[in-house]
Each structure stands twice: as C-alpha cells, then as structure tokens.
Amino acid sequence: MTGVSRPALGCVGMPRLLAGLDAAPRLDLAGHLTVHGTLSRYPAEELVRLAESVELKGRGGAGFPFARKLRAVTRSARARDGRTAVVVNGSEGEPSCLKDTALLLHVPHLVLDGALLAADALGAEEVVIGVTRDDVEGSLRAAVAERAAADRRVRVARLPERFVTGEGTALINGIEGGPALPSGQKVRTSERGLGGLPTLLSNTETYAQLAVAARLGAAEYRVAGLDDEPGTVLLTVGGATVVEVPTGTSLAYVLDLCGSEPGQGVLVGGYHGRWLAPPAARSAALSRNSLASYDAVLGAGAVLPLPHDTCPAGEVARVTRWMADESAGQCGPCARGLPSLADAVDALVGGGGRPALEAVQARMRSVLGRGACSHPDGTSAFVASALAVFPDEFRDHALGSGCGRRVLGALPLPADENPERLVVDWTLCKGHGLCVDLLPDIVRLDADGYPAQGVMPVPGRLRPKALRAVRRCPALALRIQE
Known part of the structure; x- marks a missing residue:
C-alpha cells in the first residue's frame, strides 16, 4: 500500500x-x-x-x-x-x-x-x-x-x-x-x-x-517441494516479511525463521482465511493437504501469528470493522450485513452478554451465500474461525470480564500507518545495534553505529517486533511512545 x-x-x-x-x-x-x-x-x-x-x-x-x-x-x-x-x-x-x-x-x-x-x-x-x-x-x-x-x-x-x-x-x-x-x-x-x-x-x-x-x-x-504439490511458495509472515519456501515446509519452522512463534494462534490465508490454534500451527505443513486437514487454505499466502500480549477478540473486532468498510457496498450482504456483523462483534467485545454472542452468529448466517462476490462469505468465515479458536476469549468479553490485554494492532491495517513511535534514550544507548537487526524497516544506523534518528514511527504491523526490540535492548535504551 x-x-x-x-x-x-x-x-x-x-x-x-x-x-x-x-x-x-x-x-x-x-x-x-x-x-x-x-x-x-x-x-x-x-x-x-x-x-x-x-x-x-x-x-x-x-x-x-x-x-x-x-x-x-x-x-x-x-x-x-x-x-x-x-x-x-x-x-x-x-x-x-x-x-x-x-x-x-x-x-x-x-x-x-x-x-x-x-x-x-x-x-x-x-x-x-x-x-x-x-x-x-x-x-x-x-x-x-x-x-x-x-x-x-x-x-x-x-x-x-x-x-x-x-x-x-x-x-x-x-x-x-x-x-x-x-x-x-x-x-x-x-x-x-x-x-x-x-x-x-x-x-x-x-x-x-x-x-x-x-x-x-x-x-x-519438481525437485523442490512435495510430489503432489511441487515447487516453492511465497508467504507474507506477520505482514512484514516475504519468504520463499518449498511446499511441505513446517509452518512452525517458517515462523521461527522470521523470529516469531504461534503465540495465541496463527491466521493463515489472510482476512478471508482461517485461524489455527497453537497445537495445529506447530504441526501443520505449508501444503494444501496439510492445511485442509485443519479446514484451512493458504490462500494468498498471508501468515499472521498473534502474539501473547494482545487481545484476540479486540484484534478480530477491528479487522471485521475494516472489512465491512472495504466492501463494495453494492448488495445487501455488503451494504448492510457486514456493518451489522461488525457492530455485533463490537458489542460482544464490549460486554454485550450472551445476546451479543447470539447476534454475531445470526449476522454471520445472514450474509453467507448471498453476496454478489465472495467478500461477505470470506469475512463471515474469518469471524467464525476466530470464535472457534478463541471461544474462551470471546465468552469472557461477552460476559464482561474480558482478558485485560490491550489491542496492539498485531493484525495489520492501513489505518495503522500513523503510529506509535520508537524512542531512543541517548543517555542509555551504547550502540549495540540489536534494534536494527530486529527492525531493519524502521531503524537505520549512522556512521558510528548508533540509531540515525531518536524518534521513529512504528506501523501497527511491526509493533510486535518493536516490542521485542524494546525488551531485548541490552542497555534498556528503547521505549514505545504513543
């Protein structure tokens, strides 16, 4: 974008x-x-x-x-x-x-x-x-x-x-x-x-x-990949890293290669895709047959691990709202159904009780198979998959207790391009350079090996990596500022 x-x-x-x-x-x-x-x-x-x-x-x-x-x-x-x-x-x-x-x-x-x-x-x-x-x-x-x-x-x-x-x-x-x-x-x-x-x-x-x-x-x-699915495939991991891998490669291995882990779950196939629970993400391979056994498809190759420190229900709610806003708005399921589904998910996350859970199910059913394109079905499937993989999270939010975690924007959206900032405390920075290894898209080093800027914008899709850089800085010289 x-x-x-x-x-x-x-x-x-x-x-x-x-x-x-x-x-x-x-x-x-x-x-x-x-x-x-x-x-x-x-x-x-x-x-x-x-x-x-x-x-x-x-x-x-x-x-x-x-x-x-x-x-x-x-x-x-x-x-x-x-x-x-x-x-x-x-x-x-x-x-x-x-x-x-x-x-x-x-x-x-x-x-x-x-x-x-x-x-x-x-x-x-x-x-x-x-x-x-x-x-x-x-x-x-x-x-x-x-x-x-x-x-x-x-x-x-x-x-x-x-x-x-x-x-x-x-x-x-x-x-x-x-x-x-x-x-x-x-x-x-x-x-x-x-x-x-x-x-x-x-x-x-x-x-x-x-x-x-x-x-x-x-x-x-056909030398690379699987016999029944030869060659390589391109993946976008975490909305930031594009990796070419032979088909059949372990999903967990690719996540590890990109400095990530299954966390609370992994969304495979993007925002029309399906969630994998951590055990499934650890055992799944990047092939049609393997993912089909978990009712998932690779789709456009997006792989989005959800970190432990963000709220799954809140992440799903914000993506659902964006998907509703991105619809063509030309048929009933898009113009009315998807905004109603987004409202219902928001109400659920906000503590709407069991009626809110029931409303989400009803809104999903109302758009299935009725759209002029696949967007209503894909959005509904995204929400349904999240409810299946994070049932306790959604139930706790609906009943008012919630999970106590912030929504960190781990699932990338365009609105995240105006972001929080990564701030360097110059009184502490020792020029170890670990920050640029973790955040090459954000941090640039000057001729002396120190960050070239003291304040750097952090798009939401890179926030998990920025948090990792803050935690791993040996001199404790980094912080995220809203």
Missing part, C-alpha cells in the same frame, strides 16, 4: 523467485537475464502441458489450476475471432499480503516473462498489469520501458487501493476506466474479460512461477 515500507525478504533452501536478490536489491533486465537466462517461447498446448506437469495452481487465493484457465481461454478464442488478452492481478489490496508487491518491486521481469510467455502462446494482443502502489507502479513502468523496443504489448494500469479491487470483474472494470468494483455477475474472464475478449487473468506470483517452470522444465521444477 502507498507509504508502506518494503517487505523484508528471506528464503528456505535455494531461492527461485527471489534468486539474485542476495547480490542486488532489484534486478533490472540485464541482471534478470544474468540470473535466469533467456526464455524460449511455448506453443499453447505445450504451455498447458507444462502447467499440468508441475501442477501449477493460482497463487492469488482460489488455487484454480492454471492449465484449465489456459484451455478455457483457448476454447473461447477459437469459438470467436481468436483474439485474447492477458491480465496480471498485482493489486494485493489486503494489508497482510506483500508477496506480489515484493516480486514487482524486486524482480518485475520475472513476472513480465510469465505474462508474455502466456501472451505469446495465446496470441494475445495486450498484457495489462493492475497495481495500486506508487512504488510498484514505478518499478513496473521502469521494467516495461526496458523491454519497449522488443515488445510494446504491455501496459501498467493504476487502480484504487481497496480490498475488493482484486476481485476479477472489479479488476477488469478498473483497468477499463470504470469503478474497480465487482460486477455482481457470474462472468468468467476466460469468456469475456478485457475489452470483451477471452482473457487469461491470474495473480503476480502465478506468472512468476510459470516463468521459472518454463526455464527449469517440469522435472527440475
């Missing part, structure tokens, strides 16, 4: 999508070709076979098989005049997700490779990438300019920054100059998308994975 700092990057094993970033912060075209090499074209049927052989599925949330999308666009084009388009969804309107942002900021040419590979196979006239952030737009435009002499089909479209922008029809509407809102119609973009053409629409990571698979070939691609 605009104004949000760049995510920290990490990997488990050898990186593929993030390859080369140990030597340069961003790969321009020359650097990209040095790391990845050139890319051969694939006829449509060969590209379909490649996607099938590596079992490539969409990485934007739904997990739809990419080969089926390719075939659907090809069939629609044959039934008409053969014209097609390719669209890359780089909107990433959820504050807990930064993986596509990381790709577009650091390795934009890998994404362009995948999109152009598909465009060549389909004979597409145009490739459009929809984005919402200033810095992402700048990075992409620079990458497109580097390729302009060889290919002028690519353009970048700037869209409004909101949760529902990434819904397929909303994205197409926004690219075409209309409101970036869901149409409410069950339209397959493979049949009628950009400009009314059969359109291949997928998210940023999916196209990047396609480019990697095309270079490696199916056999080499």
Whole structure:
C-alpha cells in the first residue's frame, strides 16, 4: 500500500523467485537475464502441458489450476475471432499480503516473462498489469520501458487501493476506466474479460512461477517441494516479511525463521482465511493437504501469528470493522450485513452478554451465500474461525470480564500507518545495534553505529517486533511512545 515500507525478504533452501536478490536489491533486465537466462517461447498446448506437469495452481487465493484457465481461454478464442488478452492481478489490496508487491518491486521481469510467455502462446494482443502502489507502479513502468523496443504489448494500469479491487470483474472494470468494483455477475474472464475478449487473468506470483517452470522444465521444477504439490511458495509472515519456501515446509519452522512463534494462534490465508490454534500451527505443513486437514487454505499466502500480549477478540473486532468498510457496498450482504456483523462483534467485545454472542452468529448466517462476490462469505468465515479458536476469549468479553490485554494492532491495517513511535534514550544507548537487526524497516544506523534518528514511527504491523526490540535492548535504551 502507498507509504508502506518494503517487505523484508528471506528464503528456505535455494531461492527461485527471489534468486539474485542476495547480490542486488532489484534486478533490472540485464541482471534478470544474468540470473535466469533467456526464455524460449511455448506453443499453447505445450504451455498447458507444462502447467499440468508441475501442477501449477493460482497463487492469488482460489488455487484454480492454471492449465484449465489456459484451455478455457483457448476454447473461447477459437469459438470467436481468436483474439485474447492477458491480465496480471498485482493489486494485493489486503494489508497482510506483500508477496506480489515484493516480486514487482524486486524482480518485475520475472513476472513480465510469465505474462508474455502466456501472451505469446495465446496470441494475445495486450498484457495489462493492475497495481495500486506508487512504488510498484514505478518499478513496473521502469521494467516495461526496458523491454519497449522488443515488445510494446504491455501496459501498467493504476487502480484504487481497496480490498475488493482484486476481485476479477472489479479488476477488469478498473483497468477499463470504470469503478474497480465487482460486477455482481457470474462472468468468467476466460469468456469475456478485457475489452470483451477471452482473457487469461491470474495473480503476480502465478506468472512468476510459470516463468521459472518454463526455464527449469517440469522435472527440475519438481525437485523442490512435495510430489503432489511441487515447487516453492511465497508467504507474507506477520505482514512484514516475504519468504520463499518449498511446499511441505513446517509452518512452525517458517515462523521461527522470521523470529516469531504461534503465540495465541496463527491466521493463515489472510482476512478471508482461517485461524489455527497453537497445537495445529506447530504441526501443520505449508501444503494444501496439510492445511485442509485443519479446514484451512493458504490462500494468498498471508501468515499472521498473534502474539501473547494482545487481545484476540479486540484484534478480530477491528479487522471485521475494516472489512465491512472495504466492501463494495453494492448488495445487501455488503451494504448492510457486514456493518451489522461488525457492530455485533463490537458489542460482544464490549460486554454485550450472551445476546451479543447470539447476534454475531445470526449476522454471520445472514450474509453467507448471498453476496454478489465472495467478500461477505470470506469475512463471515474469518469471524467464525476466530470464535472457534478463541471461544474462551470471546465468552469472557461477552460476559464482561474480558482478558485485560490491550489491542496492539498485531493484525495489520492501513489505518495503522500513523503510529506509535520508537524512542531512543541517548543517555542509555551504547550502540549495540540489536534494534536494527530486529527492525531493519524502521531503524537505520549512522556512521558510528548508533540509531540515525531518536524518534521513529512504528506501523501497527511491526509493533510486535518493536516490542521485542524494546525488551531485548541490552542497555534498556528503547521505549514505545504513543
């Protein structure tokens, strides 16, 4: 999102999508070709076979098989005049997700490779990438300019920054100059998308994975990850760190790598995702089958551990309110149902008694299966999952005793961008530098090894790390000031 700092990057094993970033912060075209090499074209049927052989599925949330999308666009084009388009969804309107942002900021040419590979196979006239952030737009435009002499089909479209922008029809509407809102119609973009053409629409990571698979070939691609789910996946951990890991990696191991732990529970899949209780989070692996056994999906790859020192009920209430505010507001479940659900959750957290608990259940039932898009269902599922994983917390709040903890903003929201501040006490600071290791997005050191600033804003998504820095400072020279 605009104004949000760049995510920290990490990997488990050898990186593929993030390859080369140990030597340069961003790969321009020359650097990209040095790391990845050139890319051969694939006829449509060969590209379909490649996607099938590596079992490539969409990485934007739904997990739809990419080969089926390719075939659907090809069939629609044959039934008409053969014209097609390719669209890359780089909107990433959820504050807990930064993986596509990381790709577009650091390795934009890998994404362009995948999109152009598909465009060549389909004979597409145009490739459009929809984005919402200033810095992402700048990075992409620079990458497109580097390729302009060889290919002028690519353009970048700037869209409004909101949760529902990434819904397929909303994205197409926004690219075409209309409101970036869901149409409410069950339209397959493979049949009628950009400009009314059969359109291949997928998210940023999916196209990047396609480019990697095309270079490696199916056999080499399948070396990483699981037999039934090969390759790597990008995760956004804690709303701040993007990590590339082979599928099947332990969730607990990834959390530990990012300096975190399951805490009170872990939200997997973002704000349309599901909560895992600590025992489940410790045993779950990052694969579809493992997460399905806990009624969870990886979705867009967001992993949000909830620290012990924040209030789960309060965190859920503030996200539910934000989700209600982010709705398209075009159908009853969004315009009335989600605000009513947010009111009911607020009343529950505020000590509304058993009637408040019953009201939350009733509001969830009232929106299920009735929305023009998936937003009401996803929001309801988020609340239902929280009630299942934190039943005692919600019951105690409803009955008036509460948990006694503050709401720290551990679940990131855009409103958290004006934040508390990390303050350095210069009379105590000894220049140990531990703070910059824990908070590289906030703390910068001067030439003498001391923090370059005495007061630094702390976005809510980084508050747990800032608290950790305060606790671990050997000189006790840090504090958080509201």
